[in-house]
Amino acid sequence: IVAVCSVGGVLLNARMVAAGWAVAYRQYSMDYVGEEDQAREGGRGIWSGEFVRPEDWRRGQRTARSRAAPSQSPRNMPDRDCGDFRTWQEAQSFFEAAGPGDPHRLDGDRDGIACESLRR
Numbered sequence: 001i002v003a004v005c006s007v008g009g010v011l012l013n014a015r016m017v018a019a020g021w022a023v024a025y026r027q028y029s030m031d032y033v034g035e036e037d038q039a040r041e042g043g044r045g046i047w048s049g050e051f052v053r054p055e056d057w058r059r060g061q062r063t064a065r066s067r068a069a070p071s072q073s074p075r076n077m078p079d080r081d082c083g084d085f086r087t088w089q090e091a092q093s094f095f096e097a098a099g100p101g102d103p104h105r106l107d108g109d110r111d112g113i114a115c116e117s118l119r120r
Contacts, residue, residue, distance in 0.1 A: 020045020021093055023053060049097055080104045082115035091115035 005012040016022035017032040020039035023046070024032035040047040081104075085091035095106045095114035106114035113119075 018044075020047045021089070025055075027055070046093065046097055050099070051097065080106070082106060082118060085115060085118060088115055088118035091118055 013022070014032055014035050017024055018035040018039055020042075022032075024030070024036040026033060039045060080094065082091060085094065091106060091114045095102070095104070098104055098106075102110070109116075
């Protein structure tokens with residue numbers, strides 16, 4: 001755990017993992033493992049398509065261990081534009097989940113950051 005964030009007694013860390021927008025880092029803590037398992041089983045967020053855990057990506061394992069049905073992948077979803085996202089984080093997560101090649105054209109300057117106008 002890098003930090004624990006809460007608002008009004010609600011743990012944002014747990015909420016993000018439960019929604020499928022973050023992973024439980026088991027090498028540091030077993031907190032949030034249950035939330036991650038439920039998100040994965042429910043196909044929420046990053047678990048809705050192909051996903052490689054960050055630690056696996058850094059070790060060079062660039063393909064997903066288990067593949068979801070192609071229709072669930074952001075790459076195969078209807079075209080999305082920056083205006084379709086409420087936050088930059090949501091756009092960036094979708095962009096990363098869609099895989100290489102920027103199929104939704106969310107990264108105009110090709111620097112790896114989607115919908116930069118939402119960051120302001």
